[in-house]
Amino acid sequence: MMKDQEKSRQRLIRELMELREKAQQLESQQRHVEEALKESQQQLHHAQKMETLGTLVAGVAHEINNPINLIMYNLPLIQKIWSDLLPVLMEKKERVPHQKFGGFTYEFLEDNLTQLVADMDMAANRVAKIVSDLKNFSKQSNVAEKSTMQVNAAVKNAMRLAQTTLRKSGVRIQPDLDENLPLIKGNLQSIEQIILNIIINAIQAIDHMDGIIRITTGFQRKDARICLQITDNGSGISDAIADKLFLPFVTDKKAEGGTGxxxxxxxxLVQAHGGDISFETREGNGTTFTVLFPTLLKREAIKILIVDDDQTIRKMLIEALTLNRDRPYLIEEAANGIEATIKLGTYRPDLLILDIFMPEMDGLEVCRIIKNEPELSDMKVIISTGYPEHPKLDEMAKMGFSNVIYKPFDLLEFVKKVEPILATA
Ligand SMILES: Nc1ncnc2c1ncn2[C@@H]1O[C@H](COP(=O)(O)OP(=O)(O)O)[C@@H](O)[C@H]1O
Ligand SMILES: [Mg+2]
Structure with missing residues (x-):
């Protein structure tokens, strides 16, 4: 009787502990979801702002386009008429020397009118440039036709388009393109424009004689994206505008005709391709723009082997890992060192999560075996243990296995620890 009571008491305690663990898991999942939600709300807000601006700007550009064209077409005509009229006026000056035109004397007109009209022509051209930039800006939301294409082709075209500007400025360009890139679905012209805009800015940021712009392309296996980087050794981006760089009309080149x-x-354009753009800058020391484009390749699953004699822990880790749905996972489990080494004979995981104390063969033994297996040298290893001070940890660290997580896990902490390791897998 007593025994039964004790048994059920223990069962209750066990269940209670399991429940508590579950509650902790749920809580950390919730935090994770809340963080992700907040981030995507911010992105959405930004995207909506850009879209509204795009529509507004398209309207304004359209309205200004016709009047400015009229001015631009007629100004040269006036210039021509004026140059024909000038000798006639000079003849008249002989006969009627004190006549005024719009309140101005012959001398004033002779000295200044040509310049005034030329200034008007310049101003009109500046407005036209702004209008044309605005039209480009508003076109971004419908990067209509996409087809399968090579990012390198766009890079080469953009470099060709930038050639004149490069030659004039004396800046050298140094491409380092990975010729085995997978294809992307994109609009060639738009991608050329993305690259050209960044190159032109880079050229404009260089004010010394050793200007050099490096362009690299490469493939990132971890997220199946193409990484395009454009680095200059120019002035760098000033703090004052760095945090609003992608907003329209942000420029520090107004005097030189920049529209921002x-x-x-x-x-x-990058958004319209499902891509990402970011930059890193060192004031006075140059800037790197990084653009990431998704490819048509399916993302390769990350292979993970979880070794632990406690099934609950294995299940918990699997759950934590699959919280991150950005990337597919292929997860295998083993309940002790022997099972693990047998699996490792045929299964080559990117990541091994290894418990230390297990029956049959412990984690330290597994480490020794891995160490002597060159084919497993790329595999990342995380040791998981409930004994922070145990001497076996030192032995493992000496062999180069120094990534440790401690049980009991906080799932969020676990994910935080694993993500950067997976990012390089
Ligand atoms: N590579 C770069 N180095 C330094 N500053 C840059 C670079 N690229 C962009 N910028 C800064 O970002 C601003 C905005 O660029 P952009 O939107 O192309 O407009 P604009 O070139 O007309 O000024 C530039 O005025 C410049 O200050
Ligand atoms: Mg620019």
Whole structure:
């Protein structure tokens, strides 16, 4: 009787502990989801802002287009008429020397009118440039036709388009393109424009004689994306504008005719390709723009082997890992060192999560075996243990296995620890 009571008491305690663990798991899952939600809300807000601006700007550009064209077509006509009229006026000056025109004397007109009209022509051209940039800016939301294409082809075209500007500025360009890139689905012209905008900005940021722009392309296996990087050794981006660089009209080149639309167009085009753009800058020391494009390749699953004699822990880890749905996982389990080494004979995981104390063969033994297996040298290993001070940990660290997580796990902590390790897998 007593025994039965004791048994059921223990069962209750066990169940209670399991429940508590489950509650902790849920709580950390919830935190994770909340964080992700907040981030995507911010992105959405930004995207909506850009879209509204795009529509607004398209309207304004359209309205200004016709009047500015009229001015631009007629100004040269006036210039021509004026140059024909000038000798006639000079003849008249002989006969009626004190006549005024619109309140101005012959001398004033002779000295200044040509310049005034030329200034108007320049101003009109500046407005036309802004309008054309604005039209580009608003076009970003419909990067209509996409087809399968090579990012390198766009890079080469953009470099060709930038050639004149490069030659004039004396800046050298140094491409380092991975010729085995997978294809992407994109609009060739848009991608050329993305690259060209970044190159032109880079050229404009260089004010010394050793200007060099490096362009690299490469494939990132971890997320099946193409990474395009454009690095210059120019002035760097000033803190004052760095945090709003992709917004329209942000420029520090107003005096030189900059409209501040280049990067916002670029941003929109990258978004329209499902890509990402970011930059890193060292003031006075150059800037790197990184653009990531999703490819048509399926993302390769990350292979993980979880070795632990406690089934609950294995299940918990699997759950934590699959919380991150960005990437597919292929997860295998083993309940002790022997099972693990047998699996490792045929299964080559990117990541091994290894418990230390297990029946049959412990984690330390497994480490020794891995160490002597060159084919497993790329595999990342995380040791999981409930004994932070145990001497076996030192032995493992000496062999180079120094990534440790401690039980009991906080799932969020676990995911935080694993993600950067997986990112390089
Ligand atoms: N590679 C770079 N180095 C330094 N500053 C840059 C670079 N690229 C962009 N910028 C800064 O970002 C601003 C916005 O660029 P952009 O949107 O192309 O407009 P604009 O070129 O017309 O000024 C530039 O005025 C410049 O200050
Ligand atoms: Mg620009």
């Amino acid at each position: 639309l280049g990067l916002s167009v670029t941003y929109g």
